Amino acid sequence: xRTFLLSIALFISAVCAAQVPSVTVENAKGEAFDTKxxxxxxxxxxxxxxxxxxxxxxxxLDAVYDALPDWLExxxxxxxxxxxxxxxxxxxxxxxxxxxxxxxxxxLLFDKNQDFMRAMNVSVVPHVFVVDGKGKVVYSHTSYVPxxxxxxxEAIKKCSK
Amino acid sequence: xxxxCAIAITMAALFAGTDLSAEESDYGKDRSSGYxxxxxxxxxxxxxxxxxxxxxxPDGHFGSNNYLKxxxxxxxxxxxxxMEAYSPVLVGYPxxxxxxxxxxxxxxxxxxxxxxxxxxxYDQFGSGLLFRSWEDRALGLNNALLGARLxxxxxxxVSVKAIWGMPRFGMKFxxxxxxxxxxxxxxxxxxxxxxxxxxxxxxxxxxxxxxxDQRRLDGCSPNTTGWSARTNFEHKGFFLKAExxxxxxxxxxxxxxxxxxxxxxxxxxxAQLIETGYNxxxxxxxxxxxxxxxxxxxxVTGSNSTVNMLNYVPAMCTQYTYMLTTxxxxxxxxxxISSRFTNxxxxxxxxxxxxxxxRGTKIGGKRGMKVHANFSTYHTIAQEGTFxxxxxxxRDLSVDVERQWSRKFKSTVLWSMQEYSPKYGANKTTxxxxxxxxxxxxxxxxxxxxxLELQYLTTQEDNKDWxxxxxxxxFAPNWSIYASDMYNHGMTKVHYYNGGVSYTKxxxxxxxxxxxxxxxxxxxxxxxxxxxxxxxANLSVTMSF
Numbered sequence: 001x002r003t004f005l006l007s008i009a010l011f012i013s014a015v016c017a018a019q020v021p022s023v024t025v026e027n028a029k030g031e032a033f034d035t036k037x038x039x040x041x042x043x044x045x046x047x048x049x050x051x052x053x054x055x056x057x058x059x060x061l062d063a064v065y066d067a068l069p070d071w072l073e074x075x076x077x078x079x080x081x082x083x084x085x086x087x088x089x090x091x092x093x094x095x096x097x098x099x100x101x102x103x104x105x106x107x108l109l110f111d112k113n114q115d116f117m118r119a120m121n122v123s124v125v126p127h128v129f130v131v132d133g134k135g136k137v138v139y140s141h142t143s144y145v146p147x148x149x150x151x152x153x154e155a156i157k158k159c160s161k
Numbered sequence: 162x163x164x165x166c167a168i169a170i171t172m173a174a175l176f177a178g179t180d181l182s183a184e185e186s187d188y189g190k191d192r193s194s195g196y197x198x199x200x201x202x203x204x205x206x207x208x209x210x211x212x213x214x215x216x217x218x219p220d221g222h223f224g225s226n227n228y229l230k231x232x233x234x235x236x237x238x239x240x241x242x243x244m245e246a247y248s249p250v251l252v253g254y255p256x257x258x259x260x261x262x263x264x265x266x267x268x269x270x271x272x273x274x275x276x277x278x279x280x281x282x283y284d285q286f287g288s289g290l291l292f293r294s295w296e297d298r299a300l301g302l303n304n305a306l307l308g309a310r311l312x313x314x315x316x317x318x319v320s321v322k323a324i325w326g327m328p329r330f331g332m333k334f335x336x337x338x339x340x341x342x343x344x345x346x347x348x349x350x351x352x353x354x355x356x357x358x359x360x361x362x363x364x365x366x367x368x369x370x371x372x373x374d375q376r377r378l379d380g381c382s383p384n385t386t387g388w389s390a391r392t393n394f395e396h397k398g399f400f401l402k403a404e405x406x407x408x409x410x411x412x413x414x415x416x417x418x419x420x421x422x423x424x425x426x427x428x429x430x431x432a433q434l435i436e437t438g439y440n441x442x443x444x445x446x447x448x449x450x451x452x453x454x455x456x457x458x459x460x461v462t463g464s465n466s467t468v469n470m471l472n473y474v475p476a477m478c479t480q481y482t483y484m485l486t487t488x489x490x491x492x493x494x495x496x497x498i499s500s501r502f503t504n505x506x507x508x509x510x511x512x513x514x515x516x517x518x519x520r521g522t523k524i525g526g527k528r529g530m531k532v533h534a535n536f537s538t539y540h541t542i543a544q545e546g547t548f549x550x551x552x553x554x555x556r557d558l559s560v561d562v563e564r565q566w567s568r569k570f571k572s573t574v575l576w577s578m579q580e581y582s583p584k585y586g587a588n589k590t591t592x593x594x595x596x597x598x599x600x601x602x603x604x605x606x607x608x609x610x611x612x613l614e615l616q617y618l619t620t621q622e623d624n625k626d627w628x629x630x631x632x633x634x635x636f637a638p639n640w641s642i643y644a645s646d647m648y649n650h651g652m653t654k655v656h657y658y659n660g661g662v663s664y665t666k667x668x669x670x671x672x673x674x675x676x677x678x679x680x681x682x683x684x685x686x687x688x689x690x691x692x693x694x695x696x697x698a699n700l701s702v703t704m705s706f
Binding site: 019021022028029030031032034052053054055059066086087088089090091092094095096097098099100101103112113114115118119120121122123124127139140141142143145146147148150151 | 196198199200202228230232234239271273283284285287288289293295296298314317320345347350358360393395398400402436438440441443444445446447449473475476477480481482513514515516517519529531533565602604607608609610635636637638640641663665667668669670703704705706
């Protein structure tokens with residue numbers, strides 16, 4: 001068993017970077033949305049997994065929302081906020097995002113059975129990814145404390161160049 | 162052996178984790194060989210005796226839950242495995258989780274229209290009232306189906322899926338068989354309407370479980386066939402979702418069965434759900450109304466495990482995270498039969514209002530202000546088969562206001578008035594509590610911040626008044642330290658202290674904590690499980706690669 005697992009570990013170390021897989025989630029209207037279409041614009045993006053009961057997630061997205069006008073002056077990118085709330089909180093998550101103004105600046109997606117979250121191997125939220133214009137994940141970070149958004153912006157600036 | 166497997170899983174993940182930097186520098190390689198991604202999680206505790214709370218201490222004073230997940234993607238093909246090891250399972254988790262095993266495994270192929278999955282998979286129909294398979298590690302729940310799934314979609318107009326499989330229960334797959342199909346038809350996309358989304362949806366599901374002697378004697382059927390019909394409408398921020406579920410014949414166990422008459426009683430499961438509201442211009446309003454009757458759906462008959470479920474019937478009310486607001490969380494009632502009390506389910510609803518007072522307005526001030534209010538109320542069903550509300554089960558009225566006062570200081574204040582039935586609606590007795598929370602965040606500079614939570618709960622019932630406080634100090638980008646105490650000064654005079662430190666680097670987080678935990682309900686996603694009192698230290702590691 002141990003040999004098997006160690007072999008897997010060694011294999012992992014030899015493989016290439018993660019990308020954005022094709023998973024069906026919902027958009028703000030409730031329509032099915034294939035996550036691979038996120039790559040069609042060919043611009044860098046922040047993908048942030050959040051939920052209504054995760055306070056650090058909300059603090060992180062608020063920090064990004066507040067800084068966004070300044071950040072967009074220095075880099076060209078989008079923010080995709082993916083709610084991982086179950087169907088129980090799906091309607092609330094949509095209202096919540098609207099009540100914080102996120103709907104105006106972020107692309108909102110809703111992953112009610114956590115399929116996208118699992119495909120991106122997100123164990124806990126908040127978890128952010130920076131994906132470059134070619135679809136490669138160039139940065140990711142789990143959890144949030146105030147100030148982490150600076151590192152996030154540095155990552156997005158690098159792939160906007 | 163169990164411990165060695167857990168260690169092996171940890172080692173495998175750490176090997177992968179140590180190569181993170183190498184992996185990050187590999188971006189840009191040709192990915193024609195596909196890519197492998199994964200995650201690892203451990204939660205390991207050392208328990209100690211605690212006379213103050215009669216804390217549970219397992220044999221060996223040790224518990225460890227470990228998960229290693231690996232996925233491989235290449236073009237339209239993907240495959241994955243998940244290994245789990247419990248050595249033994251943490252206190253409060255389902256006892257069915259034991260040992261180490263390769264628990265989940267799948268292979269999938271998909272293109273723009275078709276997908277086929279063989280092995281384990283998760284899915285749900287509609288809101289999950291009829292069927293849902295999912296994983297929630299906080300609950301110890303994983304009821305993935307082992308079988309096959311086919312999906313087909315055509316031009317965003319029609320999508321169809323068919324599933325067959327055996328749901329996971331504990332570390333194995335049960336002998337229960339689930340078959341089902343779901344169809345969604347987007348009328349608005351067919352008509353080419355630009356600003357309207359309108360879809361009609363329907364599902365059907367059959368559950369088969371071989372009968373034992375008692376259920377055969379009571380005239381039960383091995384099959385339960387249910388269906389649901391749904392509509393989903395959205396236009397310029399206004400939305401309406403409605404769902405009707407006929408969950409088929411259910412066989413409810415009489416909890417006070419004395420050996421005479423029937424042990425199992427045949428009931429017709431049904432549910433109605435309406436969600437409507439408006440989202441736009443900084444305003445979010447949603448109203449949910451729901452009635453449940455005999456909606457319990459189990460993976461296997463005869464187990465009272467809290468994770469023995471094949472559908473998703475969550476409590477539709479605010480799920481709080483502040484310590485004192487979660488002392489008595491609500492769990493949805495799905496019907497119960499005993500000689501003392503029979504209740505077929507629940508009826509109720511909730512309304513949420515979110516509003517963002519924009520920056521520069523009189524109320525919003527320079528940096529804006531966010532307000533949220535919720536009212537939730539749920540009752541038993543007074544008369545089976547009707548919409549008559551009976552005794553109160555739960556009621557909550559809450560308001561929270563969040564304001565950014567300056568670049569450095571932000572406050573959130575919350576008031577919640579909660580009322581619940583300690584006898585789950587068997588009589589009219591309810592207990593009322595008022596909870597006040599202040600959550601204050603101060604940023605000294607771009608990397609150093611502190612957060613203070615002050616909480617107070619006042620009530621004439623139960624254990625009387627509580628108070629709580631939490632201090633958190635964060636040093637971005639890596640470190641965070643916290644200490645908290647929850648004190649019942651109204652009756653028991655017990656302190657529930659907790660403290661911990663966490664370190665985060667990229668996608669790896671390591672947290673060490675020590676504390677005392679009270680007996681009660683732990684809820685995640687609206688589903689709750691009972692946990693005993695325990696005291697101890699916990700090491701938690703999560704990483705993805």
